[in-house]
Amino acid sequence: MSSLNEKITKQIQATAKSMLDSGKVAAFLGYTKGTLPGTMQPFVARNAEEAQRLCWNSFCVLNLANYLPALLKSLEPPRKRGEPPPEGPLPRVGVLATGCWSRNMVVQIQENQIERDRVVIVGISSRGMVSRRKVEEFVGFQDITSIDEQENSLVVKGNGFEEVINRWDVIRDNCKTCIHPDPVIYDELIGGLSGDRKIPDRFRQVEEIESLTVDQRWEWFQKEISSCIRCYACRNACPLCYCPTCFVDDSRPQWVGKSIDEVDTSLFHILRAYHCAGRCTDCGSCESVCPMGIRMRLLTKKLQKDVFELYGFEPGLDLDTPLPLSTYKMDDPEDFIITDIKKGDQK
Amino acid sequence: MNPYLPYQAVIDDIVVETEDGNLKTFRIVLENEREREKWNHTPGQFAMLSIAGKGEIPIGIASSPTEKGHLLFTVNRAGVVTTALHKMNVGDPIGVRGPLGNGFPVDSKLKGKNIVIIAGGFAFTTLRATLIYMLEHREDYGKITVIYGARTPGMLLYKEELKEWEARDDLDVYITVDREAPGWNGLVGFVPTIAGQVKPSPENGAALICGPPIMIKFTMPPLEEVGWKDSQVYLSLENRMKCGIGICGHCNVGPVYVCNDGPVFTREEVQRLPVEF
Amino acid sequence: MKPFVVEKAQLGDLIDALSKEYEVFGPAQTDKGYYDWQRLDGDRLPEFNNGVTKSSIKTFFFPQPEVLFEFKARANEPDAFRLKEPQCDSATTLLFGVRPCDARSVTLNSMPYANDPYFQKRVSDTVIIGLLCSEGCSTCFCKWIGGSPTGKEGMDVAAIELDDVFFLEPISEKGQQILENVAPVRSPLEKEHEAAEHFLEKAKAQEGTQDTASTLRSKELMHLYEAGFWKQVSEPCINCGTCTFLCPTCYCFDIQDETLRGKGRRIRYWDSCMFPLFTQHASGHNPRGDKLKRVRNRFMHKLKYFPDRFGPVSCVGCGRCVRDCPVNIDIRQVLRTMLEL
Numbered sequence: 001m002s003s004l005n006e007k008i009t010k011q012i013q014a015t016a017k018s019m020l021d022s023g024k025v026a027a028f029l030g031y032t033k034g035t036l037p038g039t040m041q042p043f044v045a046r047n048a049e050e051a052q053r054l055c056w057n058s059f060c061v062l063n064l065a066n067y068l069p070a071l072l073k074s075l076e077p078p079r080k081r082g083e084p085p086p087e088g089p090l091p092r093v094g095v096l097a098t099g100c101w102s103r104n105m106v107v108q109i110q111e112n113q114i115e116r117d118r119v120v121i122v123g124i125s126s127r128g129m130v131s132r133r134k135v136e137e138f139v140g141f142q143d144i145t146s147i148d149e150q151e152n153s154l155v156v157k158g159n160g161f162e163e164v165i166n167r168w169d170v171i172r173d174n175c176k177t178c179i180h181p182d183p184v185i186y187d188e189l190i191g192g193l194s195g196d197r198k199i200p201d202r203f204r205q206v207e208e209i210e211s212l213t214v215d216q217r218w219e220w221f222q223k224e225i226s227s228c229i230r231c232y233a234c235r236n237a238c239p240l241c242y243c244p245t246c247f248v249d250d251s252r253p254q255w256v257g258k259s260i261d262e263v264d265t266s267l268f269h270i271l272r273a274y275h276c277a278g279r280c281t282d283c284g285s286c287e288s289v290c291p292m293g294i295r296m297r298l299l300t301k302k303l304q305k306d307v308f309e310l311y312g313f314e315p316g317l318d319l320d321t322p323l324p325l326s327t328y329k330m331d332d333p334e335d336f337i338i339t340d341i342k343k344g345d346q347k
Numbered sequence: 348m349n350p351y352l353p354y355q356a357v358i359d360d361i362v363v364e365t366e367d368g369n370l371k372t373f374r375i376v377l378e379n380e381r382e383r384e385k386w387n388h389t390p391g392q393f394a395m396l397s398i399a400g401k402g403e404i405p406i407g408i409a410s411s412p413t414e415k416g417h418l419l420f421t422v423n424r425a426g427v428v429t430t431a432l433h434k435m436n437v438g439d440p441i442g443v444r445g446p447l448g449n450g451f452p453v454d455s456k457l458k459g460k461n462i463v464i465i466a467g468g469f470a471f472t473t474l475r476a477t478l479i480y481m482l483e484h485r486e487d488y489g490k491i492t493v494i495y496g497a498r499t500p501g502m503l504l505y506k507e508e509l510k511e512w513e514a515r516d517d518l519d520v521y522i523t524v525d526r527e528a529p530g531w532n533g534l535v536g537f538v539p540t541i542a543g544q545v546k547p548s549p550e551n552g553a554a555l556i557c558g559p560p561i562m563i564k565f566t567m568p569p570l571e572e573v574g575w576k577d578s579q580v581y582l583s584l585e586n587r588m589k590c591g592i593g594i595c596g597h598c599n600v601g602p603v604y605v606c607n608d609g610p611v612f613t614r615e616e617v618q619r620l621p622v623e624f
Numbered sequence: 625m626k627p628f629v630v631e632k633a634q635l636g637d638l639i640d641a642l643s644k645e646y647e648v649f650g651p652a653q654t655d656k657g658y659y660d661w662q663r664l665d666g667d668r669l670p671e672f673n674n675g676v677t678k679s680s681i682k683t684f685f686f687p688q689p690e691v692l693f694e695f696k697a698r699a700n701e702p703d704a705f706r707l708k709e710p711q712c713d714s715a716t717t718l719l720f721g722v723r724p725c726d727a728r729s730v731t732l733n734s735m736p737y738a739n740d741p742y743f744q745k746r747v748s749d750t751v752i753i754g755l756l757c758s759e760g761c762s763t764c765f766c767k768w769i770g771g772s773p774t775g776k777e778g779m780d781v782a783a784i785e786l787d788d789v790f791f792l793e794p795i796s797e798k799g800q801q802i803l804e805n806v807a808p809v810r811s812p813l814e815k816e817h818e819a820a821e822h823f824l825e826k827a828k829a830q831e832g833t834q835d836t837a838s839t840l841r842s843k844e845l846m847h848l849y850e851a852g853f854w855k856q857v858s859e860p861c862i863n864c865g866t867c868t869f870l871c872p873t874c875y876c877f878d879i880q881d882e883t884l885r886g887k888g889r890r891i892r893y894w895d896s897c898m899f900p901l902f903t904q905h906a907s908g909h910n911p912r913g914d915k916l917k918r919v920r921n922r923f924m925h926k927l928k929y930f931p932d933r934f935g936p937v938s939c940v941g942c943g944r945c946v947r948d949c950p951v952n953i954d955i956r957q958v959l960r961t962m963l964e965l
Binding site: 589 | 692693695697704705706707709736737739740741845846849875876877878879880881883888890892895897902903904905906907911912917921924925928929932933
Binding site for chain 3: 034035036037039040041042043044062066067133136137141142143144145159223227229230231232233235236237249257258259260261288289291292293294
């Protein structure tokens, strides 16, 4: 284990233990060691003993904000539908937050999914998370038996091989282009802040696809989602997808078919991306959880670029800036609305 | 033999049962004469009604096997398929897949017993089938008691038949509504309350209870008070079904499939199952 | 039965010959990097990695969507809304390089699907040429669960990869027929026989003797159901369908009618008990609306209800769910806990 990760782990364990012991929080949401190399499991510690199982490394790829609304609800005393919540403060949850996770929490607060005073946010500046798939690719998809993380490298062992990989080579795409690695809101901080990063070509992957013709783009898209099995891991791992009934589950009317038919699958991915526009922080959870290797975050990244260019907005940076797609301003750009078509004109 | 293929049938008659129009009884006749003759079911079984383009729904068969030539289904309008069914007319085509499930053991365990039928709301459908079957084979059974209640008089099913049964002297019929209502001269009170007043004797008895889970929950204490045992009580469970033949996995309650091992279980069996229904 | 061998250099010719009668599929690397089932021919050869393919072979027996019936959906047509069985597609399929765990899954799935004509037809129309494993990968555990890396259950031919050849042992009549009538196979040499024997002996030495299924059958159902460990197991679950859809022995499905421009079809497609909608009643009541109930139900079904009803455990130890669960819920841990309860 890298000494940096060890240090952070110990601090997380101590912070969680003290918050749980003092009753400041009823539960602490973090990660614990998984059963496979390069895998961590989201974990809720509810007492000092469980807090010792908390752990931190570069494989914590799921956005913890995803669990917050349900966890907060589960800690409330049970009550009948329609009954108002009881008097007095409700139990709080401690949660780890990197840059993108904390930005999702800001969006969750703005969208009334969680209450600010019920979460105790422990911020950690992110050094980027490693993509297990990139590590697998690096060793030619051979069976990996252990991954030992050092300061800036990974020692990957398997049956008959041992490789040392430069950490940055296998960092996730979204982390490589991240410009806000620091948590934007926090109640406590572990480690220091590293400041915003400057990445001039952070939308390069999107621009590459934009440069294709319409037909080529459609072909790229169809090929990318051809392996989709409609497991909805992407949707379920996303902190933005909290609709009680998702549009793919509606039956009256049924908007989207449920099998892996191409049209239905395309609809699912396109519509889900649009629902994330102006709200997605590119945390990469969707891509990290997809078992079939679909890079659906390229769709949301494109929308992120569009929102940035049209509204000058980046989601989750502060609690007071309203989300552009749920507010109306007189000077909102509307050049995509066709008001006048002259014969022979083509847009 | 393809177990997913329904028999082709046609809607022969539609009767609106309740005042709010949400419950209709459909009389359905199989098209093929051979299939019509061959059809035989046990009261308590259900069938999948298939509407091509909409889907299938599992509905208890409300007619007794002794009512030959047609099948009756009383359907509540709830979701996509039932709404489509309610919009259909006499003469429209429909598919029937069945009979499915296990039914009440009318020819085995229930023979010779004193039968108590307790039903609430629109769960009375398969018990109508059972009651008519038993009345057709009256000597095979002992005393028959019927306790049936609905929210209001307008929500009672089979109103004409209820009157006929009340007039018979070879069965005891107690019809109740939840609250007082203008023009209603019968019993008033929830089904469990009436069961507590009737106090049916458990001696050589078998109780067939169908209704919403909450009604069953409150009906058991008054019965237990007069000595009913769980092995004497038969329940009909409901769950989301798709294939109806125990494969697709939707209707399982623990280790049993409601469509195939049920829907009829004794309360003793139900007590041993996880509460997942 | 009489075994054969095929030179590795002539594998392409063999696939070509088989392609004349069958649609041949085998594992190969996809452009996303992982290995999965692809259509093979003389030019596209199978590529074997040490481990299982990304998805299981259930898609060949249980495709999605599978058309159960077709019908006309316009009221004025002569036989409108009458369900008709679809035209049989008579193509026969050959799967080359199926691991013992996947081959065994077909036998296990046949138990609940005994009366399903669609499934049974595909089983009889498909040839399975299995590839025995020399050792497992870090996520598979077939030895624990009633299977074996050299198991031949469900195969028509069992293949062993040796240095220069594939040793082909027919297991069923169908397999024997195929090998006898196809070129470029030949009889094995003495040393090839020995190499195959050696392979099997080496693998047998690694076998376990646990009878997990009967231990699970002997446990009391409610004791397992009411155990306290389910809360911790189910807590990280995000209720996606990854485990159920990649699993070779998860077989639940949903049936829906779809209509488009006057034509209709009743299809079935894979459904997952992990989705809350799985048990949702039209009234709004949901018996397994709680995440813990759903997660517990899946493991109880595979490791208790199924063996109680049919005998073996409904899991072949392929490890796909272990490898791909986004939150690392590990069935091996659950199994270990259940065995110790």
